[in-house]
Amino acid sequence: VSIDNKEGALQLNQYKLLDNIGQGSYGIVKLVYNEEDETHYAMKILSKKKLMKKAGVFGRMIPGKKGSANPLAKVYREIALLKKLDHPNVVKLVEVLDDPDEDNLYLVFELVQRGEILQVPTDKPLDEETARKNFRDIVMGVEYLHYQRIVHRDIKPSNLLVDSDGRIKIADLGVSTELRACGELLSGPTGTPAFAAPETTMPGVHYSGTLCDIWSMGVTLYCLVTGRIPWDGTGSTIGVQAAIRNEPLKFPEKPVISKDLRDLISRMLNKNPLERITLSEIKEHIWLTN
Ligand SMILES: COc1ccc(C(=O)/C=C\Nc2cc(OC)c(C(=O)O)cc2Cl)cc1
Numbered sequence: 248v249s250i251d252n253k254e255g256a257l258q259l260n261q262y263k264l265l266d267n268i269g270q271g272s273y274g275i276v277k278l279v280y281n282e283e284d285e286t287h288y289a290m291k292i293l294s295k296k297k298l299m300k301k302a303g304v305f306g307r308m309i310p311g312k313k314g315s316a317n318p319l320a321k322v323y324r325e326i327a328l329l330k331k332l333d334h335p336n337v338v339k340l341v342e343v344l345d346d347p348d349e350d351n352l353y354l355v356f357e358l359v360q361r362g363e364i365l366q367v368p369t370d371k372p373l374d375e376e377t378a379r380k381n382f383r384d385i386v387m388g389v390e391y392l393h394y395q396r397i398v399h400r401d402i403k404p405s406n407l408l409v410d411s412d413g414r415i416k417i418a419d420l421g422v423s424t425e426l427r428a429c430g431e432l433l434s435g436p437t438g439t440p441a442f443a444a445p446e447t448t449m450p451g452v453h454y455s456g457t458l459c460d461i462w463s464m465g466v467t468l469y470c471l472v473t474g475r476i477p478w479d480g481t482g483s484t485i486g487v488q489a490a491i492r493n494e495p496l497k498f499p500e501k502p503v504i505s506k507d508l509r510d511l512i513s514r515m516l517n518k519n520p521l522e523r524i525t526l527s528e529i530k531e532h533i534w535l536t537n
Contacts, residue, residue: 260344262280262282262290263279263282264290265287266278268362273291274291274294275292277289289356290356292351293351295322325420326340328420334388335384336414336416336417337416337420338359338416340356360411363408363409364381364408365474366405368475371474378468378471378472381407382464386526386535390526393526398433398457398460399460400437402467403466404471406419434452434453440487440488441476441478441487443463443491444458444459444462445488446459448492454520455520458523461526465512466516472502472504473504475499492518496513496516507533507537510533514528515529
């Protein structure tokens with residue numbers, strides 16, 4: 248990876264780095280221009296040190312442990328997984344730039360022109376017709392991921408990108424977990440608290456990753472049509488987790504949400520994962536088939 252500073256813009260191999268277009272706990276996403284194919288891309292810049300900490304390795308082998316298992320092995324496995332994915336409603340990873348001597352890892356994605364679907368909170372939520380079109384794409388994208396035995400674990404509006412033709416692509420599989428062959432039970436909190444299912448906040452409880460994605464899709468759909476999150480528990484993580492576990496779902500007076508949509512969202516936000524609506528039932532729901 249050669250980095251040089253042509254006319255002030257940072258250059259990485261054939262990519263000219265331009266504006267910052269995304270920011271999150273993961274790092275940053277930059278608009279880049281590929282001089283070879285004269286095309287813009289989105290480049291996600293990750294720090295290997297940060298990834299190792301998240302992967303639970305403290306950057307050096309535990310003394311006495313045999314072998315030199317690469318602490319980034321998990322990360323490289325996830326990236327290999329990402330490269331295999333190919334679906335119109337999932338962001339496309341096209342290239343990974345990795346300089347062994349450098350801390351940064353560069354993931355180059357196809358640019359999804361219009362960016363995030365919605366900032367939450369907003370006083371301009373989507374109308375139901377638009378939300379229905381977008382939600383159909385989200386369902387297809389999640390169905391594809393679950394079919395590939397991947398749970399996303401962080402579905403939320405900022406991870407839903409709108410393409411130039413108005414179609415939705417799901418992004419940030421970074422925290423996704425390839426379902427272990429031995430079934431899909433997971434434990435511990437992940438993703439974003441306001442979008443996390445109640446069962447992920449119970450210590451020691453094992454839960455189904457796919458049913459958690461359904462919950463997050465429900466919170467996301469609620470956001471798209473109301474412009475707000477359903478439970479905000481005065482902003483603290485503990486507060487929002489308690490609210491999610493104990494407070495019933497409430498819809499605001501305005502904007503008015505149709506009976507069918509309220510029914511669908513309520514079934515996705517069933518606090519009991521075993522009673523929660525499944526993906527195939529969502530696809531049959533009257534609000535989506537209307
Ligand atoms: C206004 O125009 C805009 C056009 C595109 C964007 C944009 O792309 C933003 C984030 N992008 C991404 C984030 C990801 O994770 C968090 C991942 C991933 O890790 O899968 C991939 C992508 Cl692409 C923003 C504004």
